[in-house]
Amino acid sequence: AKVVGPSGEEIHVDEWGRIKVRFLFTRNDDHSHDGGAGANDNDTDSAWVDVLTPWAGEGYGARLLPRIGEIVVIDFFDGNIDRPFVVGRIHEGHRSPTKFDHVGKLPDTKKLAGIKSKEYQGEGFNQLRFDDTTGQISAQLQSSHAASQLNLGKLSHPKDKAESEDRGEGFELRTDQWGAVRAGEGLLLSTYKQDQAQGEHLDAQVAKQQLEGNQNNAKALSEVAKNQQTDEIESLDQLKEFAEEIESDIAKFNKAMLLLSSPAGIGLSSNEDIHLSADGQINQFAGDSINLSTQKNLVAHVSGKASLFAAQNGIKQVAAKGKFEVQAQGDGLDLLARQGIQITSTEDRIEITSPKEIVITAGGSQIKLNGSGIFPVTSGKFEVKAGQHLFMGGAKSNYILPELPNIQYAYSNKLDVFNLFKPSELKNIEYSILHNNGKVKKGTLDQYGRTDRIRSHEKEKVKILIGGDEWHYYIENFGGSKDENTFIQFLDFLGAAIPNLIFQLSDENNKIILTGTTDKNGEAVFKCPNVNFPLLSVKSIIDNEFKPIIRIENNYVREITLISPKILKDIDLFQDSEEKGAYRRSNYSGETSFNDGEN
Template sequence: MAGAFGAASDDPPAKQWQGIITSCEKLSVSKDETVYRFVLEPRFAAMKHFQTSRLFQHQTIPDIVAAIFKHHGFSGVDYRFQKSRSYSVREYVTQYLESDFDFINRLCEEEGIWYAFEQHEQHGDVVVFGDSPEHYLRSQGLPVSYRHHVGLESVGTEALFNLSIRHNPIVEGIRTADYNYRSADTDLFAETDNKQSEESADNTVLLGKQQHWGLHPKTTDEAQVQTTLLNEANLCRQTIANGSGNVVSMTPMKVFQTDVSFPEAPDGWLVLSMEHSGSRDTAYSHTFTAIPAQLAYRPERTTPRPHIDGTLPARVTAAENCTYAYIDDMGRYRVKLPFDLDEWSPGGESRPVRLAKPYAGPEYGIHFPLHEGTEVMLSFVQGNPDRPYISGVMHDSAHTDHIPADWNTRNVIRTWANNKLRMEDLQGQEHIKLATDYQKSQLNLGHIVDSNRNKRGENGEGFELRTDGWGAVRAGKGILVSAQNQDANGKVLDMDDAIAQIEQALSLAKSLNKAAQTANNHNTDEETQRGRLKDALKDLKEAGLIQTAPAGIATATQQSQLHTANENIHLVSGNHTDITAGQSLTAHAAESLNLFAQSSGIKMQANQGKVEVQAQNDELQLNALKDATLTSSAGKVTIAAKEEILITCKGAYIKLSNGEVEIGSPKVVRVRAPLVVNGANGIKHKISDFKQNYSGGYIIYDEKTGLPITNLPYELTTENNEKLKGITNMEGKTIMAFTDKPEKVKIDIQKHSSERKRTLYFAGVESMDLYLEWTENEGAQ
């Protein structure tokens, strides 16, 4: 549709506009005529009637505007962009409950882009976008005549009738600031200064300053561009001209010169807006508003930005085949907004959106990943639709709450894979459960129940730590395991009862030591244990393990138990120590085996089989204060010796040696039996042949300090390739190696030992051939 001003003739109209009719009124009807009022607007104005909500991602503002025009069927000849600078790619732009017309106007105002309309006979009205004085519409015609209107109309002559100029104060400068969490240390402050430094400059026209926050720049360069645009919008309105005339060629965003010079506009005037008038009986005229053409025009930011108060629902999305939460390196999610009807690739439905958390800090905080389909609530920084963040997570009918109504006393954290922390507040059943389904590993504290809230057994109280997999309890400074009752406010390492009991046991050992010493038996090494108790175990001054229980300690296994110590094992009981074996009871000692009974004696009995007592490399002594009885209930008694047998009592004796029998007595020798004397005879008796054992070990020192090296891992290897592994004790000693013949035993210092590069030497035992050698590939040997 076209509208025009012109004479009632076949000549082309003097002024013509093309567009669409957006309003039609019938004003009056008579016999002679019907009067109508039509509103003719550019095709662009039709976008006022298209309101929608949608997202644009990773596009510049010119690209977004072009996309909307194409969506409405505009071709490349219906609009034109003229750009003097490159535009930043907007990560995320939201059109929220806005018409396309308002949306485009808002974006252009933010980027300092203006637009005007050109009239083409073939293409109709064409929208021209520009951002620089270079893009103003210009013509090469003569200057416009300025003829002040005095009431006399000059028919056919185009001229300006009047031109009034208004001067406005401007601000001294504009400051902007913002914060970008992606580069939190980047200062996004920018400012402009309109003060002139020349002495002749008049700065009295400068009035006040402006400060803006939240323009949402990403970099300092973007912040400076935004600040400059705001300042240019202020400067271009310092001088405003209002006038009237009938210049047909005058149009918005077109520069005109006058035949009268104006110092405010040495490059002419830029028309911003016009109002045309004319009728059958009134010649065409117009009024207009203009600014000096040397200034960069920036449209005022009059189109309001949508403001979202409250929240919007959304759903977390993910890329294809993503089993777990789809987050980026900054812990951000992608979401699908309910008003967004466009199709996006999976995981690309939105910009990365941050999740507000109750606690956060550098490399620490609270994190519970959100999985695809989870409903979230979006809030918006300053209500800006372009700046969403997840402020809450919701359950819905498709993703129900994990706590039903009848569990209103439970506090539960349960993850996607059913890892959970449960805290029950039900009176009388208070408990905490920390569990994972993997190998059913659980820690239960308090009232221990099953999934139906039933108590697990009559004694289902206290705590339970269980798993179907392996378990380990470690404490680098020591462990106290106690069944002693203690107030909850008591000391953590209160072990007074245990220490008192151990000291009592050591006192008993000390007392028996005195009795054993009197009987020429060996002492137990209770002094060493007393020192360890004082220096290491009490209050766990060193890494030790203390177990105590007032009602007893029991251990059981279907296989074997191993108790080992690098130094000593002490067993002390106040009453009885009982050892029972279903088959054999074997005790080996590298040095001596000592038994001492203070009051009730020692009994050794074998119900079946022999009793053998041997001193394989030394004497055998059997002594009794009173009678000594040697009997055989159903057999014979044989006494044999390789060299000599001597039986004596109060000076009388019988001596068997060298095949002879010698009987001597200081008194009478009585023979109360018939005496038969025959020729010489003898009995040979087999004498046991005892095998020789050989033994030896190492003592490892540090050559620099001369001190023994303790806790050093090593491995002993015999000539039969028998390997013995261990750790040196407090004196630097290894365990003893035992062989049945003299042979070499090699020591190897373990690879991972920090002592590998030290110089070592040893002190061995003469009965074994021990040696030390260095092997580059294996360590010290």
């Protein structure tokens, strides 16, 4: 029989996937009594006919619907001609067998197997193709739109005959349009070998060991720098924490990280730009050298401190052309050497200028130059050798000092929380500053419990989050039924309510089952979902990510008080000309007082 349907339609089925057919033995002359029904080549030719499928479940199974014009084979239940059903389809002589990639014909392409569909009322296709050619075995999942393909095995060009040219080995995921790879719990990209897929899915032990080894080497070098009275590397703890997120025993990531790992090198290349951006730190560690080369300029800006330390072999800076400038625009400049200091100009003069005073001291002797005169001092011999000795009347030397830029931020402030902590607790307390434009700056409180001065070109109110990461909680009311409400209150560690805090509950598959917001008292009331041990998470105001706190036993727990490890403060940035050097001090009552000095 031939599949039929209304004019202009290509696929004609009912809600059960049944089709209509015209039996090929029917003739128009035999069906003229009923408007030609049965021989019209349309949906009047038969009742709905079931289609046999290899898999038919409730809402699942295999679905390959016959299309209008295809030839199907009909059988009858129990030989009853009133109960036909489709058992399969055939091409017959006038319809070509499946042509994968729109090329080739049988028997030349007999080693190919699979499924190929056709775009509805179009020329595109989707295909799952298996190539069992000796020495070229491969599989392909393809959509003709944008040539989007997943190719596996011994890759070769589309076959229009028995064999085709090789084009690679392994796998290829490609498209002419856009692509995205997403893994919500973490992604490992590695070129380390796993023969015959014998290893664990996320086996990153070699990468973990390499990160830990670099962390140990960097820590040792940082200790040397510390002993030489220069700056330690700040990111050692972050690198250690990153490596610890890679679990060795069960091969998984504890955070949604992206890990690139290769035994033979990683290359990044672009004809235009490459951008690296992180709200935290960008760390580079090398067992050998780190080399930088550019055909134009190398420009580095830091808002804090720039520190460079060489443990051996010195530091060398050379300007082959152009001026070499060193400026300390806001403070002094120190040059210190254990041995000699040499200043030489090979073709011009050396000028040393100061608006106040120049003092040269060596071995107990001294020459002092200032506006009052020149004053040599020595406990030994004062010897002057010259072809002439001329002593003339006084004269003043005029000079022009270069002007240093004075970078001004119109508004600033800082926060002092010394009274909220014990002195022994002030070490390594971190804080995050959230500006109105979403920019986040992180730092560590100093020994007096103060943040760095927060500066801005515009007047604004900034949020400062201070403290650790570990929440504390206590639970009451273990009784009650599942139908009772659950009460949760969120407090900061000073006991103040945390209003407008967004929280969510998720199940063991990380599916979100409830989302809510605390009221002005920091409280939330809800019916706990009937899920075992739902995970309670809160949304961070800094990065807008949900941070997990505890799992709730919904069968028993009815009241929970959660104590945040952090303090949240809002402070205004003041115009420096109005309140220069001012800062805000917080006390245990949660109030904020004003101090008009830096002490």
